[in-house]
Amino acid sequence: MELESISIRHADFDVGAEVEALSGAGTAGAVASFVGVVRGGGEQRDAVLAMTLEHYPGMTERALADIVVRARQRWALGGVRIIHRIGKLLPGERIVFVGVAGRHRHEAFAACEFIMDYLKTQAPFWKKEETAEGARWVDARDSDDAALARWQG
Amino acid sequence: MELESISIRHADFDVGAEVEALSGAGTAGAVASFVGVVRGGGEQRDAVLAMTLEHYPGMTERALADIVVRARQRWALGGVRIIHRIGKLLPGERIVFVGVAGRHRHEAFAACEFIMDYLKTQAPFWKKEETAEGARWVDARDSDDAALARWQG
Amino acid sequence: MGVRILYFASLREALGSEGEQLELPAGVASVAALRTHLLVRGDAWLALSAPRIRAAVNQVLVADSATVTDGDEVAFFPPVTGG
């Protein structure tokens, strides 16, 4: 099994197959993973009807690879797998998968959250939401910067 | 979708289907999950050849339900799903699944790790390992008590 | 009074018993007293006195000072190792 996989793509992914790939070698006792999903489907006038993800080809892959390097400098990890979808996505659709294998659960959890916090603030993706009132670019959130700062203290 | 599912069983589980059940409603933006796997398959004389999981029927379900209640007192969560296998398992086989859906990733991560930390120290399961040198009951680890203490400070 | 007692994992193996239905004499009304009551059965039962052996009454973890009353289910077991 390849120790690392970073994939930017339109197509959906199979969470079970990703986790299986991370645990398959039998040396990792712990696999922590995260799946981000398009929220929406509410009744409000500004409910999200669809979302379009744009990215910066080339830099995205570099940024994600760099984030994994940083994670490996902090924790002894097994496999790491990252998938981020681009293009148009509907409410309920998966956007992102981050899975981390480790010998112990605390390392796997910490590294998975670390990668998500860096991805949210460092990887060049941008979301545009479509609503009944029109389209709007999603604003960056201060809470994401605060989450990142936890690792930099 | 049922908001909560706690299952103790011999049969394996489908990680993809579990995560799908947690994200299906489309209101949760974040699903954090954990899969524990039987380590082993090494070359050492004391490498684990198989593991048998015993539990205390009735108390196990109560303890897990109580852990979920505690998690919901701390964080606003969507669905929570816990599966723990019992009986004989081989290296590489999945033992446990904990999945938590939330509106935001930090809640989902924290609650998932909280539930694992409590499960490890409060839910009545016991592991017995088979090696080429014989069978032995697994000792509780101080690091698990330390992990639990983080939430009780 | 009568209680149902259960033993698990390494303790079950050490005692050679999964559990028993037991009539307790007056005065044996706490987990601590029940341990002492069982210990006099012989050397194998010393396993029950190890401080790491935990107790649950009616499927809830308790301290040794916990009360035991008629009809209770009392379980003894080593520290848990699931997950």
Next chain:
Amino acid sequence: MGVRILYFASLREALGSEGEQLELPAGVASVAALRTHLLVRGDAWLALSAPRIRAAVNQVLVADSATVTDGDEVAFFPPVTGG
């Protein structure tokens, strides 16, 4: 010297451009100088001066003081919102 410039997301829409190949006069040798150089094109280009607009040189996030040299790829974009 020549640089390749890229614009993304809301900035791309505000400028009506995905990017351009540009010959820079002598003296325009930093990200800050490049911003100023582009700003004089007109009101629409004020979008580029917002402090929240970030820059990357050769696909690495940089501060405004970063050097720009011949052949560089310089990208401008708003704060990222992936994940």
